[in-house]
Every structure is written in C-alpha cells, then in structure tokens.
Amino acid sequence: FAKLLRKEASEVIKKLIMLGIMATINQEIDVDTMTLIGDEFNVTVNYKEEVDESNFEEVEEVDAPEDLIERPPVVTIMGHVDHGKTTLLDRFRESNITAGEAGGITQHIGAYQVEANGKKVTFLDTPGHAAFTTMRARGATVTDITILVVAADDGVMPQTVEAINHAKAAEVPIIVAINKMDKPDANPDRIKQQLTEHGLVAEDWGGDTIFVPVSAIKGEGIDDLLEMVLLVAEVQELKANPNKRARGVVIEAELDKARGAVATVLVQNGTLKVGDGIVAGNYFGKIRAMINDRGRRVKVAPPSAPVEILGLSDVPNPGDPFMVFEDERKARAIAEKREAKQKEEERGAMSRVTLDDLFKQIQEGEIKELNVIIKADVQGSAEALKGSLEKIDVAGVRVKIIHTGAGAISESDIILASASNAIVIGFNVRPQPNARVMAEQEKVDIRLHRVIYNAIEEIEAAMKGLLDPEF
Numbered sequence: 403f404a405k406l407l408r409k410e411a412s413e414v415i416k417k418l419i420m421l422g423i424m425a426t427i428n429q430e431i432d433v434d435t436m437t438l439i440g441d442e443f444n445v446t447v448n449y450k451e452e453v454d455e456s457n458f459e460e461v462e463e464v465d466a467p468e469d470l471i472e473r474p475p476v477v478t479i480m481g482h483v484d485h486g487k488t489t490l491l492d493r494f495r496e497s498n499i500t501a502g503e504a505g506g507i508t509q510h511i512g513a514y515q516v517e518a519n520g521k522k523v524t525f526l527d528t529p530g531h532a533a534f535t536t537m538r539a540r541g542a543t544v545t546d547i548t549i550l551v552v553a554a555d556d557g558v559m560p561q562t563v564e565a566i567n568h569a570k571a572a573e574v575p576i577i578v579a580i581n582k583m584d585k586p587d588a589n590p591d592r593i594k595q596q597l598t599e600h601g602l603v604a605e606d607w608g609g610d611t612i613f614v615p616v617s618a619i620k621g622e623g624i625d626d627l628l629e630m631v632l633l634v635a636e637v638q639e640l641k642a643n644p645n646k647r648a649r650g651v652v653i654e655a656e657l658d659k660a661r662g663a664v665a666t667v668l669v670q671n672g673t674l675k676v677g678d679g680i681v682a683g684n685y686f687g688k689i690r691a692m693i694n695d696r697g698r699r700v701k702v703a704p705p706s707a708p709v710e711i712l713g714l715s716d717v718p719n720p721g722d723p724f725m726v727f728e729d730e731r732k733a734r735a736i737a738e739k740r741e742a743k744q745k746e747e748e749r750g751a752m753s754r755v756t757l758d759d760l761f762k763q764i765q766e767g768e769i770k771e772l773n774v775i776i777k778a779d780v781q782g783s784a785e786a787l788k789g790s791l792e793k794i795d796v797a798g799v800r801v802k803i804i805h806t807g808a809g810a811i812s813e814s815d816i817i818l819a820s821a822s823n824a825i826v827i828g829f830n831v832r833p834q835p836n837a838r839v840m841a842e843q844e845k846v847d848i849r850l851h852r853v854i855y856n857a858i859e860e861i862e863a864a865m866k867g868l869l870d871p872e873f
C-alpha cells in the first residue's frame with residue numbers, strides 16, 4: 403500500500419499509529435483504513451473487488467439506459483394432464499406461419515418464437531412443470547409469464563394447483579386459459595369460482611387475473627390469448643442489452659451422433675454469435691454453428707431468442723447457465739474452474755456416513771450418533787434388531803433407529819436415509835432394483851443380513867474401527 407502511495411512504509415505506519423492502529427510492516431489493512439490513510443496523504447483511494455468470473459452471478463455488467471431495448475417475453479404453459487397444453491403449444495406454433503414459410507416451425511428444439519402484432523413471444527416447448535421445476539431447482543428463472551391451462555369441462559385438478567404453486571413460488575404472473583370451450587359441458591364460471599380459492603380472481607369478478615376462454619382444438623381465442631401475453635409483458639417492461647456478450651440458460655441438450663454435443667439455449671441478455679467462446683454448465687467451446695427454431699442457420703441470436711448451438715465440449719444439463727467469454731481459451735479455463743468447484747461441493751455433500759469410514763468419522767468428531775433405518779421381512783424382526791442396536795454404546799456414540807418397517811428396501815427408504823445421513827440395514831430382505839440404483843447415486847450404505855447377531859456385530863465393529871475391509 404505504501405508503494406502505491408509512493409511513500410515510505412514507515413510514514414504509512416506512523417499515520418496508522420496516529421489513527422490508533424498499532425501496525426507492523428506486514429499487517430493487513432482494510433479498505434476503510436486505506437481510505438483514511440489515503441486522505442492523510444491527499445490521495446483518493448478507489449478499489450475494485452476481484453470478481454470470480456466462474457461464478458456467473460458475480461459478473462455484473464452495468465447497462466447504459468440507452469442500450470436497453472424491449473425483449474420478448476418467455477412463456478411457459480402449465481396445467482393438469484390432458485387439459486390441452488400440447489394442443490395449445492401446437493396452435494401457437496401454427497399461428498406463426500407466414501407467407502413463404504409454409505410448414506412453419508418444423509424443428510423442435512425445446513423452445514420457439516412466434517410473432518403477434520409485430521412483436522415476438524418465446525414459448526418454452528416442454529409442457530408441464532418438469533422444465534419449470536428442474537430449471538428452478540438449478541436456480542434459473544427463465545419464465546416471464548405462465549399460461550395456466552384449465553379444461554372447462556374438467557375444472558381445477560391436483561396438477562393445476564401444483565402449477566399455481568410453482569408459478570407463485572417463482573413470482574411469475576399467471577394468465578388463465580380456460581380451454582375446451584367448444585365442449586357442451588364447458589363451464590367457465592365454475593373454473594373462475596374454483597380458482598378464487600387459490601388466489602386467482604378474474605378481472606370481471608373484481609380481481610386482477612386475466613382469464614381467456616379458448617378452444618385449442620378449434621383455434622378459437624388463441625389470438626386473444628397472445629394479445630394478453632403481450633399486454634402482461636408490456637406491464638413487466640422486459641428489457642435487455644443486445645450490445646454485449648450473451649448469457650442465458652440451457653433449455654435442452656443432447657449428444658448427437660453426427661453433430662456432437664448439441665444444446666438449445668435461451669439468450670437472456672446480450673447477443674450470442676457464431677464464433678463466440680462460451681461456457682455452458684461446466685463445459686466450454688467455440689460456437690461452430692447456430693440453428694434457430696425453423697431449422698435455419700443463423701449468425702446471431704438476440705435477447706429472448708432460443709437457438710441450438712454446436713461446438714460444446716460436452717453435454718450440459720437443462721437449467722445450466724451459459725455465458726460468453728473473450729475466447730475459447732478463457733472459456734476453457736472458466737469451465738475447468740467451475741468443474742473443480744462443483745467437485746469440491748460434491749465432496750462436501752458426500753461426507754455421508756458409511757460403515758467403512760464410520761470409525762474415522764467418529765474419531766474426527768463428525769458423528770455423535772449413527773442413524774439407521776431397518777427393513778426386515780417381518781416387523782417383529784425389525785423391532786428385535788432395533789432393541790439390540792440401541793443398546794450399543796461405543797465411547798459415547800450410540801445407534802439411533804430413525805425408521806423401521808417390513809418389506810423390501812424401497813426408494814423412499816433411500817430418500818429418507820439420504821436426507822438424514824443414515825445407513826440402511828436389510829434383514830432377510832433385499833433392495834428393490836430402483837432403490838439399489840438410487841442408493842448408489844446417493845451413496846447410501848446398505849447392509850444385508852440373515853442373522854441378527856451378525857448385524858449387531860458388524861455395526862459394533864464398524865464403530866470400533868475393527869471392520870474388515872470389504873473386497
């Protein structure tokens with residue numbers, strides 16, 4: 403710091419001491435102190451925090467207001483099964499056929515854009531909550547507006563409510579499409595009534611939720627619905643800056659035999675270009691080619707555009723963020739850093755209890771109690787085993803039985819074990835195949851026994867560090 407000030411270290415130390423800081427030459431001083439010392443020497447201290455570019459959220463870019471332009475809304479369609487989500491998505495897609503574009507959008511890349519009143523709307527092409535939820539689980543909120551489809555002849559169903567809760571949790575505005583209005587038993591008022599119970603009150607009922615009656619099959623009301631989407635989008639004032647490097651989210655990705663890793667990405671900000679060095683999830687690449695939702699090669703993809711990209715080193719996950727960097731080399735470095743960080747995090751999460759390293763974990767003080775789930779052929783055996791195990795006490799570490807049951811080891815046993823860091827003992831039972839797979843993924847330790855005494859002995863030995871290594 404003294405060097406930066408072009409002063410002797412002793413002069414800086416003197417000032418520090420005058421401020422009451424008994425400093426030595428290799429003392430660390432904080433920004434506030436530096437600012438104060440700077441003042442003393444009539445120097446203004448500016449500082450820039452170092453940004454970890456591998457953490458995309460940390461990379462902040464300030465946009466000049468004049469660079470911001472309106473961007474199309476990104477819309478998801480949700481609702482109960484068979485209420486018409488797919489049919490509605492097809493209708494929207496067809497509504498876009500313009501002269502010279504017969505056939506319209508033939509390419510399914512996971513999202514598509516349509517135009518209405520000279521404005522674009524982006525639809526995520528995966529009906530249902532799966533896309534919405536996996537993306538949100540990865541921290542990506544891509545949706546600006548949700549269309550909730552409710553069949554007029556069926557009414558509010560469990561998945562309708564689920565969809566509402568997803569949208570509310572993500573704070574995404576909902577437009578209700580009352581579908582199948584062509585059906586003789588269509589009853590839109592009943593839907594309005596039912597939805598008020600979930601906080602969606604129609605405008606003509608004094609609320610602020612937009613309801614649009616449609617028939618996806620006949621194509622009726624589709625234009626009205628699109629218009630409402632544009633209206634809600636206008637209120638949201640969705641903006642982006644097309645004059646900077648792109649960032650966004652992976653919508654879909656797969657390994658194509660001929661083309662290698664192919665990912666559909668949604669550009670959320672900036673403009674994506676062929677030739678860009680890109681990081682998507684933990685992978686990197688230089689964009690070799692981009693293909694839009696009409697199967698055409700494009701050179702650029704502006705904000706809210708979905709586009710298929712070629713050139714990634716491997717297949718990222720839906721919901722993974724992507725970002726453009728100076729060049730491929732930089733992208734590679736960032737991707738490697740992201741991967742290393744993820745491994746590190748996984749290692750932390752994988753400090754899961756297993757009998758093989760139980761002793762070590764006990765010694766390191768990581769474990770004070772061994773959580774156990776017991777599944778047995780009959781509840782009586784499970785209880786007997788429980789009683790015996792609970793008597794074990796090795797140097798103050800005890801066994802805690804968190805669940806017992808009769809029957810095969812199921813997936814829900816593994817979920818419970820995984821959530822509560824437990825091992826699973828099967829007595830005269832085996833895991834179901836999918837439970838076995840899940841246990842491997844979740845690193846849950848399953849021990850199978852036919853003799854109660856052996857089960858007890860194994861646990862005791864593990865707690866004492868006397869377990870024979872398994873081969």
Ligand code: GDP
Pocket residue numbers: 481482483484485486487488489490529581582583584585616617618619620
């Ligand atoms: P999803 O499961 O929500 O994607 O529902 P689909 O779009 O697959 O539709 C389920 C069924 O309802 C299909 O047989 C459609 O043909 C039918 N359907 C969809 N929309 C309408 C509509 O507006 N009117 C009528 N009568 N049937 C419809």
